Every structure is written in structure tokens, then in C-alpha cells.
Amino acid sequence: MRVGVVLRGKYGRRAAKEISEFFEVYTYELPQNLPEIIDEPEELNFPDELFECDIIVSYALHPDVNYEIIRRAAGKVKYVLLPGGAKSGSKKQLEELGKKYGVNVLVENICCATPKIDDPEVKEFFEKFGMPEFEIEVENGVIKSVKVKRSSICGSSKFVAEKLVGMRVDEAPAKAGYFTQIYPCFASRGIDGKIHRAAHIHKRQVEKALRG
Known part of the structure; x- marks a missing residue:
């Protein structure tokens, strides 16, 4: 491709x-x-x-x-x-x-909101990039490893995954949102900035991964 x-x-x-x-x-x-x-x-x-x-x-x-x-x-x-x-x-x-x-x-508005497209000609691309998906390994309440199964096109998901290793499970989702916002993403800032949506998406997807 x-x-x-x-x-x-x-x-x-x-x-x-x-x-x-x-x-x-x-x-x-x-x-x-x-x-x-x-x-x-x-x-x-x-x-x-x-x-x-x-x-x-x-x-x-x-x-x-x-x-x-x-x-x-x-x-x-x-x-x-x-x-x-x-x-x-x-x-x-x-x-x-x-x-x-x-x-x-x-x-x-933000690349981490891109959905999966079930089109055989381009499916491989959308399986790699779009709304993030994580696989998280936990040991004694602490995150041992984070695998990025699907990443935002800008790379923020990989940045979040690296930062979460060694963090307590109970604080990881909120921190995922925080790390999304400090990544040099070009989403709009301010009260109504789209960066807040990007942060929420990463927080939600980390919660989903922790639920298994």
C-alpha cells in the first residue's frame, strides 16, 4: 500500500x-x-x-x-x-x-478520532491508524507493559503508552489524558480546543484496555 x-x-x-x-x-x-x-x-x-x-x-x-x-x-x-x-x-x-x-x-478534527474502515483495499491502513487501541499488562496493580495495537496518525498514542509503564492502574486513565495534552499535537487548544477530545479518547481507550 x-x-x-x-x-x-x-x-x-x-x-x-x-x-x-x-x-x-x-x-x-x-x-x-x-x-x-x-x-x-x-x-x-x-x-x-x-x-x-x-x-x-x-x-x-x-x-x-x-x-x-x-x-x-x-x-x-x-x-x-x-x-x-x-x-x-x-x-x-x-x-x-x-x-x-x-x-x-x-x-x-483530530486524527485519533478516525474510525476503522472495513474496505479490503485499505483495511490494513485503518487497522494500524486511527482511534487508538491498547493492550495493557498489569502486575500487582502496576502497569508492566503497554502495546499500541492501533495508533493515532500523529504518534501521540505511542507517547502515551511509553509514559504509562510503571504507573498505578487507578491513575493510568487520567494520566493518559494528561500525556495526550502535553504531546506536541497540533489540535486546537483553549477551553473549547479539540485537544480535550483527544485526551478524552485516550483516557477512555486506556480504561477499555484495563477492563480487558
Whole structure:
């Protein structure tokens, strides 16, 4: 399986590194500074190699760029993943565009909320990446080991797993949420920041693993 990752500035580099541990990765880097509105997105100089991938993960964080990626992916790319929520464009419009061009489009505020996709052509990717899954070994009330069975694309799940080893079981879920928030994730911060949802997801998934 080949995965294309569209980079922009600091965004997408960790994801490309994480994905490359399991799959062939092709990266294409956009200019960091793009105009707010791109009047003629069809003139964007995307290489053909990007659209030879099975999946494209776009960190363009720009609606016009993502619309053009979906348009050009028609008949070539199976899935286009768009982390970044509203910065990536209107979820409804992006999904409708995907239907128009026969491309499966997933728009997520945070990559650790990505669901499993039971599609034989891409199943392997979604078994490795998306909403985290852990396998935890406990000895005398203390976490002995944590295996990441499924990781967030950004790598935060692996960071959380490493930090939980040696911790008491009763404090592990809350700490999982805390460690998610101190990982250099690019989810929005503040009172209504999406980082809080990411923290809750990791807390809940650790609780689930501890229940067995």
C-alpha cells in the first residue's frame, strides 16, 4: 500500500514518519504561505506520483487545495483523509465533492478520532491508524507493559503508552489524558480546543484496555 502525505509547514511531518514504519510513503510539500483564496486551484502543481497512492492524507489546511486534491484523485485514489477540521474546509462540501468524484473523503478534527474502515483495499491502513487501541499488562496493580495495537496518525498514542509503564492502574486513565495534552499535537487548544477530545479518547481507550 502506498500513502501520500501532503505537508505544509510543520504539519504532516510526524504523520509521514509514523506511517512510513508500515507503508510506503510519498510526500509532497506545499508552500507554507498560501493565499486565503486560490482562484485557480487547477493550476496547483501537484505531481502525478501523489495520485498514484491508495490513500492521501492532506495537511494542506486549505479548502481550495483540498477540493483540488479530491477532484484530481477521481478514479485514482481510494481515500482522502483530511485532518484539521474546519481549516481543511466544509465537512459537508468536501464529502459531497468526494461523492461527485467517486472518492471516499474523511474529514476529522483530530486524527485519533478516525474510525476503522472495513474496505479490503485499505483495511490494513485503518487497522494500524486511527482511534487508538491498547493492550495493557498489569502486575500487582502496576502497569508492566503497554502495546499500541492501533495508533493515532500523529504518534501521540505511542507517547502515551511509553509514559504509562510503571504507573498505578487507578491513575493510568487520567494520566493518559494528561500525556495526550502535553504531546506536541497540533489540535486546537483553549477551553473549547479539540485537544480535550483527544485526551478524552485516550483516557477512555486506556480504561477499555484495563477492563480487558
